Amino acid sequence: LVTDVSLRKILDSRGNPTVEADVHTERSGFGRAAAPSGASTGEYEAVERPPGEAIAAAREHAVPRLVGNAYAGDQREIDAILRGADGTDDFSEIGANSAVAISMAAAKAASDVLGAPLFQHLGGTFRGENFPIPLGNVVGGGEHAADATDIQEFLSAPVGAPSVSEAVFANAAVHAAVADLLEERGHPSGKGDEGAWAPSIDDEAAFEIVAEAVELVSDDVGFEIGFGLDVAAAEMYDADSETYEYESEGISRDTDEQIEYIADLVREYDLVYVEDPLDENDYDAFAELTEEVGDRTLVCGDDLFVTNTERLTEGIDRGAANSILVKPNQIGTLTEAFDAIELATENGYDAVVSHRSGETEDTTIAHLAVATDAPFIKTGAVGGERTAKLNELIRIADDAT
């Protein structure tokens, strides 16, 4: 039984305040978790309220319904209470930030009482055999860095890695190789919000450098490292002119041109993964691109699906994308994130469990990925709030062997 829920403001990796929750239970169970925060947020995400307001509203509406009433081990009950206490469709009353922090903290409290790792509590006894492939952000711009690439993330995807540890180190090696190449070509660079290099170069130059870095490291480690993208195209889409605006290149593309551009990139760079290549409202364009390249690459919906089973159902019906990004704070509870992964898996969509650009040391997503046998996790390549998750994956794998 939950005996106490306390909420506080802590810092996230951008230096912004975010919500942290502590959940205490009978038999000395304790769980602590914090909400992440996006910069290139989708239009249909659950609502993040300013942390002070979210905390006050959750204290008033949610905490009294949980304390003395709910079992931390019954995640569906905890999350249903959060939904009921909020009373809206989008968590705009207590804030998705308060909701997700409490939801994740309750799961950790339950795993503490059980004396089992979080992934096992969430996924069951037989979980932990398969490990997600980490997608590592090595060059980035968009909303994550000023004066850098238009495409938000250039990702290293170590699809041939024999272990999660080798995959994590391969991504760090690609990140380092990119720095060397940038330096060599006269574009030494600082980092964006997710720890990726944020050089002031156009996308074409970034493609060349990342392709070369991936190949160099792949030769060195002896397994396949693929190349992936998060275009975050909703951020470049201008609904009035119905065009995608590439500012660093001074190019604008209409929807058909955008589909062809992405399909050409998939072929030229053998991309294994393309996230949000099109606007978040354009299921048809997603379907067209998926039809064209979906047999050779993962076309992933982030802002398109926002971890929402209704939006995913629409995508499945229309053949839009073939994978889904899963961010618990986009929907507000672990239950709903879990259900989105289940629905995706049942329909042949690969789940990619993901961090946000604003993060904390919280490691819940590493456990969620292992618990659900998600084939991928996207949580950066370097930087403390990113390595918190990557190192947790290494520890989970180490304990399992």
Ligand code: PGA
């Ligand atoms: P965000 O970006 O956390 O800033 O929304 C991450 C992503 O688009 O995948």
Ligand code: ZN
């Ligand atoms: Zn994205």
